[in-house]
Amino acid sequence: MREGSVDAPTRHPIAWKSEAFWDKDSLNDxxxxxxxxxxxxxxxxxxxxxFPTLFDLIDESETLEVDGVDKADYGKVVDQCYLCDLCYLTKCPYVPPHEFNVDFPHLMLRAKAQRFKDDGASVRDKTLTSTDRLLSSTSIPLVDITVNALNNSSLFRKALSATLDIHHEAPLPKLHSKTLRKRVKPLLTNLPAQAVGETTGKVALYATCYGNYNSPAIGEDFVKVFQHNDIHIDIVPKEKCCGMPKLELGDLE
Ligand code: SF4
Ligand code: SF4
Structure with missing residues (x-):
């Protein structure tokens, strides 16, 4: 038998519209x-x-095997996955086409989706994952300064902890009213694109919510590096949140 992960993995689509996807026993199995x-x-x-959460559960169980872990504790593992895909893409030798057919992130997503369908999400999670609405309203000039000042106030953070359940010591990203999109616009030039290999030689930058509102210097530097190397770069003219924060909640719709 060939070792897994030698070739590019086969990613099976998520059958989230099938009945079996939502079956609780099948998920637990x-x-x-x-x-x-x-x-x-x-x-x-x-x-x-x-993974450490899973291995601790197993090592602290009576049987020292997965069968000793209470199924009600499976959610503790699911909670710790933020769907970065690293385990699937870089580590796992058992991804399809290997017969073990392990796709850990897809399985975590399925568990998250079932939980979201049953329990929904807290006000905090719903608010924080509505990034378009949240960030565009708090990064208005002067509002951003006020919000940043409040986020640095221990009194406000304690109030936020009591009302929205955001830990008072959790680092919160800074807001910038001078967003990446605003910073990059005057930098863009009509540098002619030179086709290279099979590409058109053009690069389009997708700012992302975090890059646009919270850490605009990263994208600004990125544009300058491409321009320094005479590569045509543009910013995507319109964009919306990619939906990743909602996906992490299991909110597939
Ligand atoms: S996809 Fe989830 S389980 Fe896999 S490395 Fe990322 S956070 Fe961990
Ligand atoms: S089986 Fe795959 S996903 Fe699980 S610990 Fe090993 S490499 Fe990671």
């Missing part, structure tokens, strides 16, 4: 099966907190 493969491998232990 699949979680148990994949957790057992991971238990025997443990290669991803350093990637995120999902």
């Amino acid at each position: 699949e979680l148990e099966r994949v957790f057992d493969v991971c238990h025997g491998c443990r290669r991803c232990v350093s990637l995120c907190d999902a």
Whole structure:
């Protein structure tokens, strides 16, 4: 048998419109099966907190195996996955076409989706994941200065902790009313694009919510590096949140 991960993995589409995807017993069976493969491998232990959480649950169980873990605790593992895809893309030797067919992030997403369907999300999670609305309203000139000042006030942070359940010591990103889009506009030139290989030689920058409102210097530097190297770069003319924060909640719709 060929070792897995030697070739590019086969990514199966998520069958989220099928009935089986939403079946609780089938999900628990699949979680148990994949957790057992991971238990025997443990290669991803350093990637995120999902794997140490799983391995602690197993090591502290009576049987020292996955069958000793209470299924009600599976959610503790799911909570720690933020769907970065690293385990699938860079570590796992058992991704399809390997017969073990392990796609850990897709499985975590399925578990998140079932939980979101049953329980919805807290006000905090709904608010923080509505990035377009939240960031565009708080990064208006002067509003950004006020919000940044409030976020640095321990009194306000304690109030935020009590009302919205955002930990008072959690670092909050700074807001910038001079967004990446505003900074980059005057920099853009009509540098002619030179086709290279199979490409048109043009680069389009997607600012992202964080890049646009919270850390605009990254994209600004990015544009300058491309221009310095005579590569045509533009910023995507219109954009919306990619939906990743909602996906992390399991809000597939
Ligand atoms: S996809 Fe989830 S489980 Fe995998 S490395 Fe990223 S956070 Fe961890
Ligand atoms: S996801 Fe793959 S590589 Fe990572 S611990 Fe599980 S089986 Fe091992």
